[in-house]
Amino acid sequence: MGNLPQREGLSVASTHHTMLQSVLGSAFSPKESLVYSYERSFNGFAAKLTNKEATKIAKMEGVVSVKPNRKATLHTTRSWDFSGLSLGKAGASQEGDIIIGLLDTGVWPEHPSFNDTGYGPPPAKWKGTCQTTNFTCNNKIIGARYYNSEGYYDGNEIPSPRDTEGHGTHTSSTAAGIELPGTSFYGLAEGVARGGAPTARIAVYKVCWSSGCDDADILKAFDDAIADGVDILSVSLGANYYISHYFEDSIAVGSFHAMRNGILTSNSAGNEGPDPASVSNNAPWTLTVAASTIDRKFVANLVLGNGQILTGIAINTFNLNGTSYPLIWGGDAVNYTFEEDINHDMVAGKIVLCESISRHSHDILSNGTVGIVLVQYITAINPDYAFNYPLPATLISPDDAKKAMDYIRSTKYPAATIMVGETWKDEVAPRVVSFSSRGPSSISPDILKPDISAPGVDILAGWSPLSPPSFYDEDTRSGFFNVVSGTSMACPHASATAAYVKAAHPDWSPAAIKSAIMTSAYVMDPTRHRDLEFAYGSGHINPTSAVDPGLVFDASEADYVDFFCKQGYNTTTVRLITGDNSSCASTTLGRGWDLNYPSFSLYVDDGQEITGTFVRTVTNVGPPNSTYTATWQMPSLVSVTVEPSVLAFSDVGERKSFTVKVVGPAITQQPIVSGAIIWSDGSHYVRTPLVVYNYYPGAPYTSDSEDSNSVPRNNRRNGFIGH
Template identity: 60%
Template sequence: MTIIIFRRWVSVLYPILLASILVHYCRGNSDERKVHIVYMGERPHSPSGNMSSLLAVRHISLLERVLGSASLAKESLVYSYARSFNAFAAKLSPQEVEKFSKMKRVISVIPNHKLHLHTTRSWEFMNFSPGQISAQKEGNVIIGFLDSGIWPESESFNDEGMTPPPAKWKGECHNITCNNKIIGARYYNTGGMYDPTEFKSPRDAMGHGTHTSSTAAGREVAGASFLGLAEGTATGGVPNARIAVYKVCWQNRGCSNADILAAFDDAIADGVDILSMSLGSSVPPPFFEDAMAIGAFHAMKRGVLTSASSGNSGPTPATASNLAPWMLTVAASTIDRQFVSKVVLGNGETFPGIAVNSFKLNGTTFPLVWAGDVANYSGGSGVINAKNCLPGSLNSYKTAGKIVLCHSIVGDVTGVAMANGLGAIMFNPIPSVNDFAFSYPLPATQVRSGDGDAILDYIRTTENPIATILVSETWKDVMAPYVASFSSRGPNRLSPEILKPDITVPGVDILAAWSPVASPSGSPFDTRKVKYNVISGTSMSCPHASAVAAYVKALHPDWSPAAIKSAIMTTANVMDPRKNEDHEFAYGSGHINPVAAADPGLVYDASEDDYIYFLCKQGYDNTTMELIAGRSNASCNGVALGRAWDLNYPTFGLVVEDGESISTSFTRTVTNVGPPNSTYHVSVQMPSLVNVEVHPTVLPFSAVGQSMTFTVKVSGPKIVDQPIRSGAILWGDGVHVVRSPLVVYTITPNSMAALPFKPAEKIRFGDQPGRLEHEIVETN
């Protein structure tokens, strides 16, 4: 009877069921769980300091409440954002999305759209469309790159439709063929020593210089990708600007001071307008013991702005390099996407990892081992070295053809490659930020510490553990921008009152042109050849800023380096301090806004004399200043030693020794570069602890180029142990907003004294943190 009734119901319902299935199919299986980001705003504070772990537990609890199952909640969770904000990513059905959307503490539930990464993603993220101005204006600007050279045959450097170089150009082209795009190329090697893989020419054997040059000024190239990942149109910020190459960095030898100064000397004389330098020292020497500061000072005197990376030593405080106030110092921040390469275990558990992984295992699983279990004892290695997958520490008989789980802080899989491992899963046993992606010479990904522990537990409790690593996907990061964990922080070790870095710019997972002879992962085991590569670092953010400086220069060719720098800083977008606990020490004036920088309204201009006055107050004597300036009237007579409060800088920094009262006055002068008749009114943003008075409160301008002076008096009670209190001085005319950060922080006596520094040095450029970081290498 039951069978008969069932058949009758099927006969009646069959057409309805068929229609329902067809509708469901046509809608793309709308009930399927898809990744969404549940955003809940500010990260709570925890007295115990373990809020990241607590939030991860809360995220699971919320998922369990909505999904109705603890196991399903764990399976659904793909990422827990818990260090700087409160959010998580999970696989949710439409009904579950609706439930989360109705929760009181949930701000938004955002679909995790897949993005196609390309260089213009960073420009689009900044709401900037390259090529906004005429090719003629852009073509009058020449950017000089002090770097590892260039690959001139790259499509990014074609000169189709470009006119001959501007008449001001006096440069030369050595040992490569230049064109109307690459108009000059020189190389410098004081020691005369060359790595066997190097070229005795400006040709790039490392990829770094090609990447930075194309990021700033590469032409539009359709269909660019990294081995099929991130396919799209690649372009620099100023695709019609000219490129001049000065190769000062060499494979395995770094970048010497002598070569850098020689390149500065040539570049200034050649007629460059902007200098871009993605290199620096790990311990900043005094200004005039620093080749970059010296070269940049002389460039400034001749109207050339130097844009330089702040370094890859973050998030440790006081690690920023390139601190001279006449340089634009650039930090690195994220854009709204991440590369995610998932690990799938034999039991079906899936863990998201961060990596640029193009290797296709097609879902095939392979034996999975923990590195600590496969130590190369016969080679003298024990568990400690093996679990970190150090070179030579693994037994190749036990790792060949297998995926190896490594404890890894810097994301190095060299040891696995040496031991013929098939792939690697890395995790830092100490919870840390995982906000940028490496590429590797084999299938690999970096998972969170807790996920690494779960994978290790799976290995230890399973007789034959297996796993696979999936090709990278691109996920949307709705929390961007925030300063990358590797980006070097302030305060300024040399002049604490001058806030450094100056600006933050995209520098995470940037796709740009590459040298086909260079390893895309930086590993000697990587034999892949690519025309475009994805890498991260302040080396990648610097050329973005250089491009914006060139854009402003093209529109305002008569502006001084200080005016261009001021325009970039005072128009920056305000960063969310909740995502950046180091505040201005991480991001300076804020996140770069190219369009606004072209029309800042007012600028804080500065001349050579202003910097000389600054240096006199820093302790440089008459003889030194006269030699630097090349004139006898550049003296320090009558200038007392003191703080740098009166340098006409676009930011205000007040350093107070612990236990002292807040009390000082700043003097600043602004120049009108907007409409002739403009009236600006001041507004102040500052925490209640600090009192700020500005006089006058109104600046009425009647002409372009007119300058007016104001003072800022800052006062407050005695303070102790104040890392940073942030505010801002804003001038507005109803159209423009000229914003200057004002920060107050305390130091202990002598805490900012410079560390001992050896004058015999080289400066090594840095790209990806943990690979080629900024570091000092002594000469022989």
């Protein structure tokens, strides 16, 4: 992905055709091979080629790289109040000029969250378009495009920007939906549904379908979005394959070009937690978002015939009116003679206790079962997010499942009922949810990932009426709202926060906006997270403080190139990302500690002493005459020195540098040790986490019971969690 040619009159597309023609020969037309020309914001193309033809292209003069097309996968009424952005604070006066671009499954344009009453025309900077096939834009959704390099549509998919999955409508309304009082999900979680930037504009780039999200489509969407004039990009998806270098990741490459053009990309951390080194979207120029809980959880109690009440977690909208039904264990209804088929007669008219979420759950759901009680024996004592089912259902803890089994085995006619769902206050929120992917970064140990945590659990927001609210095809419900969990839901919370900051500071760089969000974050409770910063990064988003951070850690394209060089990239591999004439001197190899990043990460080889030196530069964006003093917190194992420890500023925009030295004894198999450095002038508190560790990515690692409940991989569809 290179820069566009600067010569006037040169057609990028014609150059791509010429290159293809030279490889394909006169018997074939380049038009039949060419899928996309990336010619609006950077230079490149996608084409259908054999391996031999791709090899020929790669050897051509001026070709930086050729990579195969791979697939990425997709990774509110209460969440914004919980994050401190109340109705009175949402909607800065300049917010209507901010355009949030979303790479997702499209959007449902008639959804009430996108009503444009009271909106003026799009900002003058907008250069995009609306593909109007089965779709209509307005002054809220000002642009919409769709991409499908495969040209294949499955089921009820529609060749337009219209959302048939629900995911894109959910993320779009979370980021910038208008205020809708009296919203609920079938009576649950009633309140005012709204986005964090409710007056911002939305531009939709549909790159994901039921089959996934193709690299070629993702890159074309970045190409268009940059040229269209978006301000913030929200990307709730990530690679579902191992990536060892940034140039292998289409999102990293596309977002680098966005950064180069002044656009911050916010993206999801992934749903592969709590495994270590599972975080995706590791690029340091993007904002990587983990998912955390809010102070609301969905409860559906199981009442046994003996009067025991077992608390379950589920989004249950079905009311059995307290009527008891026969209760059986699902294992008793399995016919092992016929490949473990379910005995339909045994489950009909009953509530079934299933020990795991498996293919049998689908069989049970479609055979006249009254209700289902689920338990995962690898879950935590208390499940930390809720599923949605097409019939009365709840998810109970392993201990409560044992009580239910004891009751079934000791009672001649066991019975139970599942109570209609309700919402309870979660006193321990925010807490990073079990499924949220953890650090450290598998690409750059010198960069702490994820960057930030945001609400991503049980989030109520918009939905496509063509998609059922649960995973199950048997679910016939249809509506405009749904409650969903995932880092996909956390990402648009951070995207809206970035839009909120951008509206207040339109001239700030992507790095400055990212820094403001990270250094102003709420501190998370370390006693509830064994993974510490590898779970939550700098902490939980704090939108109102992010607009006035005091100091920011800024960074430019040149800083990232220098980072690449120090991380071991050479001139050739750097150009795979930048696409220009960037180069690395042979003497620059080293650690990436000097990238002006708003956090500190020190990876130590096993058995080596702790030692590291970081250089940082802060820019004063607060009052002109201000003095900041540094304090730091770190366990006694590690010694920290900050020089100088006092920074005096006389002007806005003035820059000052400081050095952080970290030393300690030799460590072996040391899990994360963390603390923070805080700069304060008495009214601003600029906090940067500092972590030291040396267990390697992929090493054997066992979380304690509070962090060990992981969603089984076979219950993840397109990266969605819980829906």
